[in-house]
Amino acid sequence: MKVFRNFSDYTSQKPLALSLGMFDGVHLGHKSIIDELIKVGSENNLETAILTFWPHPRFIFNPNEDLKLLNTLEEKKYLMEKYSIDTLFLKEFDEEFRNLTGEEFVRQILIEKLHVKYLIIGYDHSFGKNKSGNFELLQKLSQELDFEVEQMEAINIHENNISSTKVRNALLAGNIKEANEMLGYSYSVSGTVVHGKKIGRTIGYPTANIETDSIKLLPKKGAYIVEVFIKNQQYKGMLSIGTNPTVNGEKLTVEVYIIDFEGDIYEEQITVKFRDFLHDEIKFEGLEKLIEKLDEDKRLTEEFNF
Secondary structure (H helix, E strand, O other): OEEEOOHHHOOOOOOEEEEEOOOOOOOHHHHHHHHHHHHHHHHHOOEEEEEEEOOOHHHHHOOOOOOOEOOOHHHHHHHHHHOOOOEEEEEOOOHHHHOOOHHHHHHHHHHOOOOEEEEEEOOOOOEOHHHOEOHHHHHHHHHHHOOEEEEOOOOEEOOEEOOHHHHHHHHHOOOHHHHHHHHOOOOEEEEEEEOOOOOHHHHOOOOEEEEEOOOEOOOOOEEEEEEEEEOOEEEEEEEEEEOOHHHOOOOOEEEEEEOOOOOOOOOOEEEEEEEEEEEOOOOOOOHHHHHHHHHHHHHHHHHOOO
């Protein structure tokens, strides 16, 4: 997959079948667009491309908003490549770009610079200054500018439209299975293993503290069943997101106890994939009660069908 941050760097022998949007999460709704892009590209000898924005425009419009994303940039690129997209455009949402009207964007960017021949948009997508670009505008311009446009229907699960917001809300409610169902894969968090307070090792449950990307959404505080990946090896794990209230902790941490694992992994990159929610964060009366709960969590994790 080719990645471009600047349209002026882009040249191609083939015109494009393209879709545009944030694609945060690259969930099943996005996957349906990608599948249609690939089908159209194959049938019409077009390269497939996604035009997305990095950083997220909401960071620019609302700089004080504490927005968390479902994907880091590396995760988004990985998913796009996994789903066989040929070209990914990562456009900075700068002042010049945000002032383009919908029509200017189509004429100046999609047609003149990118030579788009087939455009696919989501069921609710709008673009351009003051959201002046929509499916109706695209239909009107397509005849003059010689491109085809298609609007995808919403993808539903349990009679609900899938959206990045709904995935985010499910994760924040601890509804891991619902979130994963909408994503089409297990939600993951990656990071570097850093030194913590090392309390876990004193009670028989040594944990790896994971330093995560600051823009990455963490599910709600609590305990989870996870898959852990270290140097391409897979393990079962119990993960905690919280402040360790039993030992009067204050800082939010992400800690994972890795079943049947021994070794020094400080400074290593690890990935955890969320499989199920165990329980909310609990403040126990003492370490004995905490250990009892950890024993129960471990039993449930070992019995979980991965």
